[in-house]
Amino acid sequence: xxxxxxxxxxxxxxxxxxxxxxxxxxxPKAEYDVVIIGGGGHGLATAYYLxxxxxxxxxxxxxxxxxxxxxxxxxxxxxxxxxxxxxxxxFYELSLRLWEGLEQEFxxxxxxxxxxxxxxxxxxxxxxxxxxxxxxxxxxxxDAEMADADQLRKELPFLDFDNSRFPIKGGMFQRxxxxxxxxAVAWGYARGADSHGVDIIQNCEVTGINIENGTCxxxxxSRGIIKAKKVAVCVAGLSGRVMSYAGMRxxxxxxxxxxxxxxxxxxxxxxVITFGAGHFYVSxxxxxxxxxxxxxxxxxxxxxxxxxxxxxxxxxxGMAIMPMIGRARLLRSWGGVMDMSMDGSPFIDKTHIDGLxxxxxxxxxxxxxxxxxxxxxxxxxAKDVPHSTATEFRLDRFRxxxxxxEKGQGAQPNLH
Amino acid sequence: MIIEHPxxxxxxxxxxxxxxxxxxxxxxxxxxPDAANxxxxxxxxxxxxxxxxxxxxxxxxxxRSWLVVTRDTLTHEITNVELARDVAVEExxxx
Numbered sequence: 156x157x158x159x160x161x162x163x164x165x166x167x168x169x170x171x172x173x174x175x176x177x178x179x180x181x182x183p184k185a186e187y188d189v190v191i192i193g194g195g196g197h198g199l200a201t202a203y204y205l206x207x208x209x210x211x212x213x214x215x216x217x218x219x220x221x222x223x224x225x226x227x228x229x230x231x232x233x234x235x236x237x238x239x240x241x242x243x244x245x246f247y248e249l250s251l252r253l254w255e256g257l258e259q260e261f262x263x264x265x266x267x268x269x270x271x272x273x274x275x276x277x278x279x280x281x282x283x284x285x286x287x288x289x290x291x292x293x294x295x296x297x298d299a300e301m302a303d304a305d306q307l308r309k310e311l312p313f314l315d316f317d318n319s320r321f322p323i324k325g326g327m328f329q330r331x332x333x334x335x336x337x338x339a340v341a342w343g344y345a346r347g348a349d350s351h352g353v354d355i356i357q358n359c360e361v362t363g364i365n366i367e368n369g370t371c372x373x374x375x376x377s378r379g380i381i382k383a384k385k386v387a388v389c390v391a392g393l394s395g396r397v398m399s400y401a402g403m404r405x406x407x408x409x410x411x412x413x414x415x416x417x418x419x420x421x422x423x424x425x426x427v428i429t430f431g432a433g434h435f436y437v438s439x440x441x442x443x444x445x446x447x448x449x450x451x452x453x454x455x456x457x458x459x460x461x462x463x464x465x466x467x468x469x470x471x472x473g474m475a476i477m478p479m480i481g482r483a484r485l486l487r488s489w490g491g492v493m494d495m496s497m498d499g500s501p502f503i504d505k506t507h508i509d510g511l512x513x514x515x516x517x518x519x520x521x522x523x524x525x526x527x528x529x530x531x532x533x534x535x536x537a538k539d540v541p542h543s544t545a546t547e548f549r550l551d552r553f554r555x556x557x558x559x560x561e562k563g564q565g566a567q568p569n570l571h
Numbered sequence: 572m573i574i575e576h577p578x579x580x581x582x583x584x585x586x587x588x589x590x591x592x593x594x595x596x597x598x599x600x601x602x603x604p605d606a607a608n609x610x611x612x613x614x615x616x617x618x619x620x621x622x623x624x625x626x627x628x629x630x631x632x633x634x635r636s637w638l639v640v641t642r643d644t645l646t647h648e649i650t651n652v653e654l655a656r657d658v659a660v661e662e663x664x665x666x
Contacts, residue, residue, distance in 0.1 A: 395619030404616040408591065409644070454589045456644045457621045462572055464585040497615050553615040566614050569589055 156260060177342060178349035183356050183381050187215045189536055190374055190383035192361050193390035193399060194218025196227035196522065197514060198336075199344035199355075200529020201389060201536070202488070203261070206351035208530070211321060214353045217376055219360035223341030226392055229331050229459070229491035230522040231414050231446050233427050233438065233543060235272045235332035236297045239288045242547030242559040244295040249544045250527030251297070251331060257526060265336050266441060271426035272332030273302075273311070275476065276320045281431055285327040291405060300328040312479045313423065321432040321475055327343055334438050340525060340563045358513060364400040364511065371401075371510035387512045387536055391501075392492040393457070394515035400409030401511055406497040408450045408568040411490040412519045413461040415469065417483040419443030428476070435472035437480070445483055451495065453569040469474050471485075493519050499571030500559035503532050503541065513550065518571055531537035574640060579633060586632035592617055593625035593639045596659050620642050621645055627655060 160550045166173055189205060194216045206212040218224075233365075234254050236247035258265050276282045282301075289299035303325040304316060305398060316323045345355055356378070363375035373382035390397045394407055420443050427438040437447035449469035452461040454524035466488065473480050494500070501524070503514050514532045517524060531542035541548070547559055564570040572584040599609035619642065621644055628638045637655035656666065 260642070395617070396621050404612075404618060406615040408617050408619050455591070455619065455624055455626060456647065458645055458647055462584060462647075554611050568591070
């Protein structure tokens with residue numbers, strides 16, 4: 156179904172009774188060219204680009220719950236491409252470019268708002284580090300802009316510049332960063348994929364992966380066996396569980412990240428702001444709630460809820476940069492389970508099993524990567540070679556020693 | 572979460588630092604002919620189970636002992652806490 160101003164007008168006159176479901180509810184067929192496990196943002200984007208750009212439309216997306224019930228609906232909706240390392244930055248910049256054209260691309264209002272992201276620094280050494288990162292971003296074709304404390308005082312007067320422990324010395328802007336209506340991303344891709352003939356099969360849990368003689372034959376699901384020439388796993392958060400069906404151990408641990416939203420306030424925070432001396436990021440949603448989060452809880456878990464020490468740490472970090480948020484009342488908090496990889500960077504790769512592909516390890520940065528992840532995964536599935544921006548996201552990079560460790564923490568997933 | 576420390580009784584999780592799977596106690600033999608591969612698996616690959624998980628916690632803000640905590644990763648329920656030293660000695664390590 157396509158939308159237009161005329162349709163909205165017409166439906167308004169006829170009591171909004173003529174809207175149709177945005178995608179079908181098909182029964183699974185016996186066989187597909189590609190079965191994508193996981194109907195989240197990345198899985199739906201993969202199906203969409205496979206059908207639209209790479210000419211493969213005999214695809215099923217199988218999802219154990221309803222589409223968008225996982226992390227695409229549980230994140231803090233930030234998009235940005237302020238990475239530094241050569242293996243990452245071109246990929247995230249591709250993603251940001253795809254975000255910029257996404258609403259026209261799939262004719263759906265995803266409320267993409269390039270309201271800027273600011274990374275604050277608190278010391279000279281940190282400034283040097285941000286200058287280096289900004290240069291790396293510029294070299295990859297992204298935008299970056301350094302701002303000193305005087306400029307920030309004009310733009311964001313509510314920050315606690317003279318905090319005695321963490322005085323604010325300046326920051327690095329990426330003006331093209333911003334926020335997106337996250338659910339609409341899942342719905343837009345789902346509708347787009349469906350209109351190109353992709354079967355989106357909800358309430359269909361994968362319970363096994365059929366492998367014969369080193370070749371993947373299809374999947375066992377709660378709704379029967381589905382054969383497939385290629386099986387594409389795309390279940391970040393639960394990667395360890397699904398890949399164990401294929402007998403694989405991964406360089407990944409599952410951790411929970413909490414996020415918080417306050418009651419609706421008048422517009423106070425113009426863009427996304429991140430703290431440089433702890434882990435805290437905040438933006439204001441279009442409804443007015445302050446959306447913020449911080450560190451992961453730091454222990455293996457599959458429970459979509461966290462513990463209180465992190466809540467306290469996030470609140471303290473927030474108070475350290477903008478004490479005014481202490482007046483806001485918290486409406487709710489939630490947790491999402493994420494794949495924390497051994498170097499903090501993701502995987503888009505073939506496995507050693509023919510016909511079995513893996514996409515995961517997105518840590519807490521999966522949402523911003525949605526369009527590029529889908530595009531690059533579709534490229535890999537269609538052509539069996541990685542997209543030029545995703546050549547480093549290989550499963551064997553630890554064995555080869557080619558880590559993509561932005562934070563330099565080593566093989567300690569809870570510190571990335 | 573409250574961790575029932577075998578020596579100190581119930582302690583808040585905020586006093587601890589988390590390392591990961593208790594399999595990290597079993598460091599491979601560096602003289603093994605397959606040592607490079609074994610160290611790769613030891614360092615980077617994880618079982619990451621959904622359910623009971625034996626894991627290493629360090630009581631940094633306390634007596635600085637290493638603990639092996641058995642915890643359910645689906646419910647956060649802790650069913651067993653041992654001193655990591657006892658576990659290692661039981662598995663044949665000298666200390």
